[in-house]
Amino acid sequence: MTTERGSSVTYWIGKTWLKAFGWRLETEYPVTDKFVLIAAPHTTGWDLPFMLATSYAMRLPLSWMGKQELFRPPFGWALRVLGGIPIARGARKNRVGWAVEQFAQSPHLILAIPAEGTRGAVTHWKSGFYRIALGAGVPIGLGYLDFEKKTCGIGGFITPTGDVRADMDLIRAFYRDIRGKYPSKESIPRLREEEDPSALPLIALDPA
Template sequence: MKKFFAKLLFNLLGWKVVLEGDVDNLDRCILVVAPHTVNQEYILGNLAYWSLGKPLKVIIKDQHTKAWYGFFIKAIGGIGIDRSQKNDLVNFVAELFKKEDFSLVITPEGTRSWVPKWRKGFYHMAMAAKVPIVIAAGDFKDRIIYLGKKISVEDLETRTYEDIMAELEEYYKKITPKIPENWNPKIY
């Protein structure tokens, strides 16, 4: 039902999904999503995953999972985290991956506003969980969601952090965000 609904809504909205790799890349990974300039990207990303029949989770403020609508947030993959306290998210995520297969959405900018550089947590999560990083992007100019380009576990273990970040930075040069002034293409 989700798959049918997502495909229908994508067609009505005039968006399409472009898969850049094997669809199985989306089964178990840290899904790096950028640019992150509006909340609309979350909805479009969920629809893209649903249209492919893949499980997706996202770490969000726990106020959303504890609110009256929290059952819905959890049902669509929300994992509530209390951001007022220190959390060991890297090991928390590694433990989650031991229990099940899914894609975990991470927006390394950490906000919808302009930032001078990305946070490194997504990289450390992938390393600790021994899962690949998969790249995702919403191009608002062409109305395309790109999914599936993979940086394998082997690449993560043999290449430097700087090399991985340079690859990501180069990849995102082709993407047009909804609010360009909120996006810093220099990510590290």
């Protein structure tokens, strides 16, 4: 089973974009049609076009979550074309549960999540990506953009076990040598749940 789809036009756009900027694709390809994709490090607005170009070059149809209001006319259609999934106001209080339900209902879903939640440095990543993957029973793809080496793709996949610290150790090991456009804005991959063992048994159920 493979998630490789996408048109020849978007494939050409992605390859042309990367070539024009001198980037190369260094990636593992998924063997499943459903997974959560970490988008990191996130330090600049340039991350979005490079992420899309990478997904086009890999023929991977990415999806991402956004407020329902963003999808109103006249530009809502464009956001949907770019993979946006509108979230109703009531569902925002429990995005994890909403996303888990989307995975259950969809035969194909690659949900990209910027784990930092912002372009600036933070002390902890948001745990939504982990909670969603654990709750949905899907792998986590280690998506990356390395502006120093000008490489991009998916560095591998992990299956969340519920042992958050052990799983995050694997994630930290991968991102340790990945550099964003602005290294001073990078954040060490760390979740608050690693410091509070009592939260671990319920991590898949709590809101993001």
